Amino acid sequence: MTDTPYLAVDLARLDRNLQAVAELARNAHVDLRPHAKTHKTVELARRQIDSGAVGLTVATIGEAEAFADAGVSDLFLAYPLWVSAHKGSRLRALADRVALRLAVDAVEGATRLAAELPGAEVLVEVDSGQHRTGVAPESAGEVAVAAQSAGLDVVGVFTFPGHGYGPGHARSDAAAQEITALATAAERLRDKGIEPRVRSGGSTPTIEFADSGVLTEIRPGVYPFYDAQQVELGVCGFDDVSLTAVSTVVHRDGRRVVLDAGSKIIGADRPAWASGHGRILDEPDARIVALSEHHAVVEYPDENTPELGSTVRVVPNHVCTAVNLVDELVVGGGDDGGAVPTWRVIARGANS
Amino acid sequence: MTDTPYLAVDLARLDRNLQAVAELARNAHVDLRPHAKTHKTVELARRQIDSGAVGLTVATIGEAEAFADAGVSDLFLAYPLWVSAHKGSRLRALADRVALRLAVDAVEGATRLAAELPGAEVLVEVDSGQHRTGVAPESAGEVAVAAQSAGLDVVGVFTFPGHGYGPGHARSDAAAQEITALATAAERLRDKGIEPRVRSGGSTPTIEFADSGVLTEIRPGVYPFYDAQQVELGVCGFDDVSLTAVSTVVHRDGRRVVLDAGSKIIGADRPAWASGHGRILDEPDARIVALSEHHAVVEYPDENTPELGSTVRVVPNHVCTAVNLVDELVVGGGDDGGAVPTWRVIARGANS
Structure with a gap:
C-alpha cells in the first residue's frame, strides 16, 4: 500500500500516447527525439527508443550523465551552456561515451565551448518568438561561422516554440513562427556555406504542425503523460x-x-x-x-x-x-x- | 567547485535571523517551535533547538520520521491527517520514540486517529481566515469533545494565518484574526471543561504580533532564510x-x-x-x-x-x-x- 500523495502512471494510456506520437513523427518524416526532462526515468526512455525515437533530448549535463549511465547512447543537450572548466571536464567525459550534440546561441559561448570540447557537434539555437535564449534567425549565420571557426562541427539549427503555450491561436501561431524561424536560420547557414542538415523544433503543443517540410526533428517532452x-x-x-x-x-x-x-x-x-x-x-x-x-x-x-x-x-x-x-x-x-x-x-x- | 545552479546559504545571516526570532519569542513569552518543512536539514534543526526552540513543527509523517531519525525528540505534526491503517502504523512507530503531537479538525478524523493511536496528544486546528483546513473557532469545542471522547488527549488549539501572505494590511489583519480565532476556540474548549494549555499560531509574516497574551507558541518556518x-x-x-x-x-x-x-x-x-x-x-x-x-x-x-x-x-x-x-x-x-x-x-x- 502506497501512502498518499504519490504520482501514479497509467501504463495503457502512456503506451497509447507513445505510439500515437511515434506514428505522427513517422508520417511527418521527422526524427523523434523526446525531451527526457519530463520523465527522467530509464523505463520510459527505453519505451521511447523502442518505439522509434532516434535518441533523447536533455536540458542539463546532470540529466545527460544520468541517461548515459542508464545506457542511452545518443543525446542532444538543448541548452546554450556557459561552459566553465568543470563543466567542460564533465562534457568531455560524456562525449567519450555517448553521441553528444550541444547547443550554441552566441559567439562568446561557442568560443568557450570550443576551447573545452574541440570538435563538438552543435546546433545553433534560434529564437522563434519566445524571447528566452536563442539568436535571431537572421543572425544564425554569424554564430554558425564563429562556431565553425572556433573548431565546432555545426550540423544545424534548433528552436523551442515555448510561446505556443497560450490560449486561442497561440499554438498555430507559434508553430508558424517556428517554421519560418528555422527556415530563415537554415538559409543564413547555407549563405555561409554551412549545410543545416538538422532542423529541430517541436514541443508537445505544436507537434501536430511537424509536417512542414522544414523540420527534420521534433523534441516534444510532455506527450507521454500530458497534463492539465x-x-x-x-x-x-x-x-x-x-x-x-x-x-x-x-x-x-x-x-x-x-x-x-x-x-x-x-x-x-x-x-x-x-x-x-x-x-x-x-x-x-x-x-x-x-x-x-x-x-x-x-x-x-x-x-x-x-x-x-x-x-x-x-x-x-x-x-x-x-x-x-x-x-x-x-x-x-x-x-x-x-x-x-x-x-x-x-x-x-x-x-x- | 560547485556547478551552477545551486542553493547557497550565508551562515552569518542565517545565525543572525535565528537569534533575532529566538529573542522575539523570549520577549513575547511564547514557545518557539519552528516549522522544519522550510529547511529539512539536521544542521539547521540543531541550531534552532540550541537557540531555544522547544521542538519542531512538521507537515508530514515522512518529515517527522526524518527528524526523529536525526535525533529530534519533540515534534508537532501540524496537519489534520486522514489516518489510513498504514499511516496509523507509521504514527505508532513514531510515537514510540519521540514526543509526538498531532492535529484534528473534524469529528470523523479525530475518531479515525483515536482508533489508530489511542491516547495521542492533539491540538484542534482552527480556521482563522485562510479557509483551508481547520474548524470554525465557534465549533472547536465540539471537535475537542469528540476527540476526547474517542480517547485522544486534547491539549489545545492551533491555527495558521496563511492569509497574512498578502499586500497592504494583510499581515496585521491576519494576525488580529489569528488571535481572535485562537481566543474564541480556547474559550469554547473551556466551556466544555477542556483546558487549552497550548494556543499555537504564527507564521513568519505575523511573527511580530506574537505578544498578544493569547498565543503560547509560534511556528514560523521561513525566517532562517527569508525569501523574495x-x-x-x-x-x-x-x-x-x-x-x-x-x-x-x-x-x-x-x-x-x-x-x-x-x-x-x-x-x-x-x-x-x-x-x-x-x-x-x-x-x-x-x-x-x-x-x-x-x-x-x-x-x-x-x-x-x-x-x-x-x-x-x-x-x-x-x-x-x-x-x-x-x-x-x-x-x-x-x-x-x-x-x-x-x-x-x-x-x-x-x-x-
Missing part, C-alpha cells in the same frame, strides 16, 4: 492523461474539499491562462482554487463532493515539474495492496 | 536573505539576461501580488519576467547587465519549495575552489 496545461490548451483530452497525483480528502466543507496533494507534489506552475492550480481527473467541473505545500483546496460544482478519506486523482498543471518532486513513479495505480511496480526518477534535481 | 515574498511583504530586507540560487548568465541581450536557474531550482511559486518569479539579490531594480524549468529571464533597469558567464544570486519567491528541489545546500557560498561544506536536505520529497 495540455488539456486546457486543447492538445489532448482528460482521457489521454496518464500521470496523476493520487491524494486523500483531508477536509470537507460545503462545495469545498482539501486534498493532501500540494505544491510539493504537483508543482506550483500556474500560467495566467490556466483555470486553476491543476485539475481533477474524474470531475472536469471542479477547480483547484488554492494551493499550499501540502494542501489543494478544490471547489466542486455542488455539495456532492468526495467523502473524507476518499481518494482523488489530481492532474498537475505541468507534469515536468511534478515528476521532479518525487523519487519514483508508481506504475499501474498502486491500489492492489501488494507489491507495486515503481520507476525511479533517475535525474531528479539534476539542475547542473 | 518576505522582502516584498516588508517582513525583512534583502540584507536578511540568507539563501540564494547561485546561477550563471547564459544569454544577454539589451536589458535582458537569461540565467540557468529556473523553476526546477527556485520553484514556480508566484502569488498574484509578487513583482516577478523571484528577485536578484544584488540588483533590487531587476525583475524576473519569465521562468522556465532551466531559464530565468531577467530584465535589468538598463543595459548595464552582468556579463555572459558571470554569477548572479537569485532570491526565490518561496524558499520552502526551493529547498525541496535540491539534495543539499552549499554553506558559505562554495566559491573557494576547495571542499565545500554542505547540509543534506534529509526530508526532501517526504510528501506522505
